[in-house]
Amino acid sequence: xxxxxxxxxxxxxxxxxxAAAIILVWIIKTTTLTGSYISGWTLSGMIVYLSLYNLRKKxxxxxxxxxxxxxxxxxxxxxxxxxxxxxxxxFNVPTGMFESILAINYLLVFFSGIFGxxxxxxxxxxxxxxxxxxxxxxxxxxxxxxxxxxEILSLNCSSNSGQTEIPEFYRDNLRAFVVGRPAVLSHxxxxxxxxxxxxxxxxxxxxxxxxxxEQQIMNEIEKLLKRKYQLDAQYVMQGALKVWLFIHIPATYxxxxxxxxxxLLVHAWSGGLS
Amino acid sequence: xxxxxxxRLERWGIPFCDEMTDxxxxxxxxxxxxxxxxxxxxxxxxxxxxxxxxxxxxxxxNCKEGEIIIRxxxxxxxxxxxxxxxxxxxxxxxxxxxxxxxxxxxxxxxxSVLEILKQCFNRDSESEQRDLASYAPQAYSANLKSSRIxxxxxxxxxxxxxxxxxxxxxxxxxxxxxxxLERSATVFADGDCEILEVRWQGIRDxxxxxxxxxxxxxxxxRAYGLYSFLKNSPYFEHLSIDENATENDHERKRSLSQxxxxxxxxxxxxxxxxxxxxxxxxxxxxxxNLAHEPLIARxxxxxxxxxxxxSGIARVSHRYNNGHRTISYLTPGHAFGVAEVxxxxxxxxxxxxxxxxxxxxYVTVVFIPSAIFExxxxxxxFDRQKNKTTxxxxxxxxxxxxxxxxxxxxxxxxxxxxxxxGSATMVIDLDRCTRCDDCVRACAATHDQNPRFLxxxxxxxxxxxxxxxxxxxxxxxxxxxxxxxxHRNSLAGEVIVNDLTCIGCGSCAxxxxxDAIRMVQIRDQNGNLVYPTQTKRRQADGTQVVRKLTxxxxxxxxxxxxxxxxxxxxxxxxxxxQNACPxxxxxxxDLGSYETAAQWFKR
Numbered sequence: 001x002x003x004x005x006x007x008x009x010x011x012x013x014x015x016x017x018x019a020a021a022i023i024l025v026w027i028i029k030t031t032t033l034t035g036s037y038i039s040g041w042t043l044s045g046m047i048v049y050l051s052l053y054n055l056r057k058k059x060x061x062x063x064x065x066x067x068x069x070x071x072x073x074x075x076x077x078x079x080x081x082x083x084x085x086x087x088x089x090x091f092n093v094p095t096g097m098f099e100s101i102l103a104i105n106y107l108l109v110f111f112s113g114i115f116g117x118x119x120x121x122x123x124x125x126x127x128x129x130x131x132x133x134x135x136x137x138x139x140x141x142x143x144x145x146x147x148x149x150x151e152i153l154s155l156n157c158s159s160n161s162g163q164t165e166i167p168e169f170y171r172d173n174l175r176a177f178v179v180g181r182p183a184v185l186s187h188x189x190x191x192x193x194x195x196x197x198x199x200x201x202x203x204x205x206x207x208x209x210x211x212x213x214e215q216q217i218m219n220e221i222e223k224l225l226k227r228k229y230q231l232d233a234q235y236v237m238q239g240a241l242k243v244w245l246f247i248h249i250p251a252t253y254x255x256x257x258x259x260x261x262x263x264l265l266v267h268a269w270s271g272g273l274s
Numbered sequence: 275x276x277x278x279x280x281x282r283l284e285r286w287g288i289p290f291c292d293e294m295t296d297x298x299x300x301x302x303x304x305x306x307x308x309x310x311x312x313x314x315x316x317x318x319x320x321x322x323x324x325x326x327x328x329x330x331x332x333x334x335x336n337c338k339e340g341e342i343i344i345r346x347x348x349x350x351x352x353x354x355x356x357x358x359x360x361x362x363x364x365x366x367x368x369x370x371x372x373x374x375x376x377x378x379x380x381x382x383x384x385x386s387v388l389e390i391l392k393q394c395f396n397r398d399s400e401s402e403q404r405d406l407a408s409y410a411p412q413a414y415s416a417n418l419k420s421s422r423i424x425x426x427x428x429x430x431x432x433x434x435x436x437x438x439x440x441x442x443x444x445x446x447x448x449x450x451x452x453x454x455l456e457r458s459a460t461v462f463a464d465g466d467c468e469i470l471e472v473r474w475q476g477i478r479d480x481x482x483x484x485x486x487x488x489x490x491x492x493x494x495x496r497a498y499g500l501y502s503f504l505k506n507s508p509y510f511e512h513l514s515i516d517e518n519a520t521e522n523d524h525e526r527k528r529s530l531s532q533x534x535x536x537x538x539x540x541x542x543x544x545x546x547x548x549x550x551x552x553x554x555x556x557x558x559x560x561x562x563n564l565a566h567e568p569l570i571a572r573x574x575x576x577x578x579x580x581x582x583x584x585s586g587i588a589r590v591s592h593r594y595n596n597g598h599r600t601i602s603y604l605t606p607g608h609a610f611g612v613a614e615v616x617x618x619x620x621x622x623x624x625x626x627x628x629x630x631x632x633x634x635x636y637v638t639v640v641f642i643p644s645a646i647f648e649x650x651x652x653x654x655x656f657d658r659q660k661n662k663t664t665x666x667x668x669x670x671x672x673x674x675x676x677x678x679x680x681x682x683x684x685x686x687x688x689x690x691x692x693x694x695x696g697s698a699t700m701v702i703d704l705d706r707c708t709r710c711d712d713c714v715r716a717c718a719a720t721h722d723q724n725p726r727f728l729x730x731x732x733x734x735x736x737x738x739x740x741x742x743x744x745x746x747x748x749x750x751x752x753x754x755x756x757x758x759x760x761h762r763n764s765l766a767g768e769v770i771v772n773d774l775t776c777i778g779c780g781s782c783a784x785x786x787x788x789d790a791i792r793m794v795q796i797r798d799q800n801g802n803l804v805y806p807t808q809t810k811r812r813q814a815d816g817t818q819v820v821r822k823l824t825x826x827x828x829x830x831x832x833x834x835x836x837x838x839x840x841x842x843x844x845x846x847x848x849x850x851x852q853n854a855c856p857x858x859x860x861x862x863x864d865l866g867s868y869e870t871a872a873q874w875f876k877r
Contacts, residue, residue, distance in 0.1 A: 060716035060854045061390050061845045067712065071856040120708045120857065128704035128736050135730070136709065241708050 039088040040266070044259055046081050050074055051252050078113050085110075098265070102258045109255050112248040119244065123237045126190060130230050136238040143231050147178050150224050157217050165206075166214055166221075173202040174225065182232030188240060196229055280406055280804055280833065285756040286326065288775050290352075290473050291333030299328045302470065305357055307443050313484040322479055331476025337361075337463035340428040343447075345377050346460045349762035350450035352473045355443070359467025362437040363446065364460045365505070372435060372460060378423035382765050385844050394719060400801035401724035402794045402837070409774060425462055432464075439464055448491055449499060451477060453585060454749055454762065458502050473758045500540040503584050503640055509609070509651055510534060530650045539641045540584070543568040543633035567632035570610075570639060577614040577625050579643040583607065586637030586748060587866065589689050592629045600686050601629055603694050605747070605866045619648045634692060635748055679872040687734040688865060692787065696744025698768070698841055698862040700727060700851065701874070705736040706859035716854030717839075724794060726839040727851070731788075737875070740860075742851070743790040743839040745769050747866050751782040751791060760836065768841045778834035790839065795832040803832040 028038065053074045056064055064070075085106055094103045134142060154170040176195075183193030203222055210218060303325065307313055315324040337343060343354060343361060364372060385393070425431050440446060450457045451474040472480065481488045504510055513527045513534070570581055573592055581588075583604045590610065591598040604610060610631045618625035680688075688694050709729075717725040727742030749769045752760050759776040762769055771782070771791075783791040796804050809829045810818050823830050841862070842849045849862050865871045 057712060057854070059391075059394050060712075060850045061385075061393065061720050061842070061847055062387065063846045066852075067854050067856045068858045124707055124709075124857075124859075125705040125736070127709070128733075133704070133730060133733060133738065238709055241710065 036088060036090070037266075039084055040263065043081060043084045043088050044263065046077055046084065047252075047255060047259060050078055050081070051256060054249060054252075075117060078110070081106075082110060098258075098262065102255075102262055105251060105255045105258055109248060109251045112244055112251060116244045116248055119237075119240055123241055127234060127237055130233055132230070132234075134231065134234055136235070136242065139231055139235045139238075143228065143235075146224055146228050146231070150174070150178055150221055150228075153217055153221055153224070157214065165209060166217060169202075169206050170221070173206070174199060174221070177225070178228060182236050184236050187233045187236035199225060280409055280807065285777070286330035287777060288757070289330040290471075290476070290758075294329050294333055296329070298334055299325050302328050302332075302334070302357075305443075307355060307357065307470075312443075312486045313480060317483045322483075324480075324483075327472075327476045327479055328470075331479070332470050332472040335469040335471055337422075337467050337469060338424070339463055339465045340425040340431075341463040342377060342423045342425065343461045343463060343469065344457050344459075346457055348457050348764045349455075349767040350447055350457050350764070351758060351761045352471050353445060353448035353451045353477050354461075355445045355470040355472065356440060357468040357470055358442045360439050360441045360464045361446070361461050361467060361469075362432065362439055362464045365436050365438050365502075372425075372431065376425065376431070377460060383844060384846050387846070390846065397723065400797050401718075402722050402835075403797045403799050403801060404773070404804075406798050406804065442467070445490075448477060449495060452491070454752060455585060456767065475756060475758050496540045499584070499638070500538055500640060501535065503540075503582075504531075504535060504538060507582060507640075508607075509582070509642075509647075512654055513650065530654070534642065534646055534650050537643055537646045540638060541570075541641055542636070542638045543570055544586070544636040567634060568637075570631040570633055570637070571627055573627050573630040575627050577611055577618055577627055577644055579641055580612050580615055580647055581610040581631060582640045582642070583609070584638040584640050587634040587692075587694050588637050588639070589632045589634050590629045591632065598630065599682065600689050602680075602685065602868065603634065603689050604631070605694075605868065615644050615647055616652065618644065619652050634689065635695065635750075679876050680868075681735075681875070684734055684737065684875060687732075688871075691732060691739075693739050693744065694865045695746040695748060696788075697747055697864045697866055698849070699744040699865050700740040700742035700839075701861050701863045702729070702738040702740055703736060703859045704733065704738055706857045707738075707855075708857060708859075710856070712854045712856060713851035713860050716850040720842055720845055720850045721837075721840075724837065726792075726837055727790070739788075741789050743769060743786075743841075744788060744865075745839075745841060751786045754781040754785055756781070763843060766843065768843050769838075770840045770843065771836050771838060773835055776835045778836070780834070780836070782836050782838075786838075791836050792838065793834045794837050796835050805830060805832060 024038075053070050056070050057067065060067075085103075089103065094100050150170070154167045157166045177199045180195070183195055186193035186196075203218065203225070207215060207218060302308060303315060308315060308324065313324070318324040318327070335343075337359075344350065346364070446461055447457065449455065481491060510531070513531045567589065570588060583606050585606055588604045588610070590601045590604060592601055593599075610629075611627060614625045614627055693699055711729065714725045714727075714729055717727060727740055729738075729740055731738055731740045733739075745768050749760075749762070751769065752762075755761075756779060757775045757777055759772045759774075760769065760782045761772065778793065780793050783793050798804055806823055806829070808820050808822050809827070810820050839849075847853050852860055852862050861874060863871055863874055
């Protein structure tokens with residue numbers, strides 16, 4: 001039963017491909033279309049196909065092929081569009097305003113895609129190297145808890161012993177790191193941030209002024225600081241893995257709109273297919 | 275938000291068959307099975323009377339000649355008592371068995387493309403909305419009824435295939451129902467017969483109260499279980515009777531087969547209906563748990579024979595420093611000790627076991643003594659004088675020991691936490707997972723807007739075992755379900771919950787060692803929570819008092835149902851989670867199949 005379905009689907013796809021090739025040859029032979037028209041329509045077709053992947057994601061249980069298969073086609077077809085785009089532009093920089101906007105829009109989609117490809121291939125292993133798996137949405141809550149824990153540790157130290165070294169040290173050297181925003185660029189590039197290095201150095205430097213009890217408390221605080229650093233890294237990388245799509249997808253929609261008007265204008269000024 | 279009320283279900287709220295009347299029960303109680311002391315009604319108490327079990331957990335079937343009662347390969351949730359007449363069991367399996375087309379195998383029900391499209395675009399404002407009309411008892415009974423299928427050419431089938439006849443009073447099908455296993459043979463009516471089908475919860479209660487039944491079931495388990503296993507074991511394939519063989523050959527093979535059967539033993543380790551020990555082992559999965567795993571064979575002991583796993587999972591380990599290192603795990607069909615027996619036979623001197631074998635959960639093994647194995651298998655297949663004789667030439671000897679590829683740490687992790695029990699374990703490769711949650715969204719889109727798993731769970735190295743139902747080889751979640759709502763799909767064996775008969779007791783969720791079952795509050799189609807209308811309480815004298823509930827009562831709690839991954843059994847595309855993963859990071863993996871698992875982990 002299933003083999004008939006597969007055979008029928010393959011035959012249908014093959015027939016459609018042959019039909020598309022015949023139509024293309026017929027258009028080239030019978031119309032006055034130049035190479036730009038052909039490359040333009042090819043590019044449009046590829047972009048429309050690429051944008052269909054988002055629709056496929058919205059229909060997860062339809063038998064349209066696995067998402068990973070679509071992803072593979074999406075990546076390679078997306079890379080191929082760069083060549084077709086360059087041919088379409090005849091390896092020149094566009095001069096008209098509309099064409100320039102359209103080209104910039106395409107480049108935005110293309111390079112956001114490349115960025116997405118890079119981070120989806122590199123960030124997952126960096127995230128798993130960080131250790132704990134945390135949901136992106138929970139990270140702010142966890143950071144808040146960490147902040148509270150660190151403050152309680154520092155204040156308890158002060159109220160228990162009457163000494164003020166750790167609270168003061170926390171206020172002067174650590175608090176900015178604990179309450180501060182993550183060092184986005186450093187985490188994106190996979191480097192340890194300067195602020196983190198300063199914090200670590202400060203902790204090491206101040207240990208020499210602490211007694212045994214304070215050292216123990218400092219050890220606890222240091223663990224929590226490391227956790228905060230890891231959560232920052234998780235937040236930035238997981239955020240990047242989500243945010244790039246907020247550029248890639250809307251830019252694709254705007255590209256589709258610009259593309260539509262572009263083809264309308266081109267055909268209007270050239271007299272159309274006939 | 276307004277409140278909607280329905281009756282809260284109880285153990286016998288929805289009977290197995292609504293056609294069982296009091297007259298039927300009276301009639302059954304007069305039958306020799308119940309009136310002649312085999313199953314004595316006096317042994318049952320008021321809380322669980324025999325009449326109640328018969329009325330609510332059983333159904334009476336009148337079968338005609340050739341009617342198929344059970345099919346080989348289906349997953350069984352009930353057993354059958356033959357009250358009158360006789361049935362035939364096909365005793366050959368695999369290629370010698372009846373072709374599936376003659377058995378009228380029912381097709382799996384899947385949603386059509388239109389239904390799937392409707393499901394994709396019909397996004398309810400609230401999750402877990404139900405059509406409350408479907409909870410009416412008659413609706414469930416209508417679901418249960420299945421069309422009867424008859425063998426087309428009864429006489430020819432009886433002539434062509436090896437069958438054995440069972441006459442009343444007897445029973446069959448209990449092994450797969452109690453062992454949560456596939457049916458091992460096809461059974462059909464041999465003339466008019468009367469059969470009582472009892473769902474496994476009823477069988478469990480009958481066994482507890484009727485010692486005769488328990489003894490009979492145990493006895494048969496050893497006799498028939500062993501017979502059917504040896505008959506189909508690849509190790510003894512060469513002993514099957516070949517049409518072209520000579521009379522002498524026939525006689526020799528028959529005698530050897532009998533010899534094997536007489537000396538083989540069916541041994542069980544662990545308890546098949548005990549959840550606690552299994553649960554605690556999973557939760558405290560450490561190397562010290564080895565001490566709690568029943569030992570099947572000890573490293574260093576003299577080799578007494580080979581152990582073939584019949585059901586369950588066994589751990590192969592060897593001593594390492596002060597502990598035991600897991601070498602591999604064995605699943606049904608795998609054998610232990612073969613290499614040592616072959617070595618001893620080849621070299622003509624006694625050998626010792628190189629590894630230990632321990633039961634992980636409930637395990638049954640078939641033990642074949644060395645002398646018998648040498649005589650019936652090695653002497654038959656190999657030339658002892660040839661020094662290079664190894665066990666790798668044996669059919670069925672493909673044990674993981676000789677193809678091991680899994681990283682040791684990963685192996686320990688999988689065995690220690692019993693993930694090897696899963697036949698569709700959700701494994702996520704964290705080095706590829708972008709945490710996009712497409713899998714979670716796809717799951718929600720196909721299941722009432724509520725995902726049936728959590729993308730979190732234990733992690734080893736870069737692999738996460740997510741909190742999704744693994745569709746265990748031995749699903750302990752089923753053990754304490756009072757109504758049989760959680761059961762195996764008879765066609766493919768996925769563990770699924772029947773929403774109509776789930777009473778929301780939560781025993782499956784509590785028993786699942788992997789935290790894969792969740793209790794959810796259901797809503798009506800307008801998004802309102804559903805509350806029970808009444809509660810029943812049993813008095814000291816055994817009578818039941820029904821009391822209407824008001825919002826002030828402590829029992830006034832929203833009705834809950836158990837939900838879990840059903841492996842998208844009604845979807846065309848199979849598991850939506852796996853299908854939706856753009857980066858091939860997520861897979862539903864049969865960890866019981868060592869080779870498949872090793873291949874994926876080593877990709």
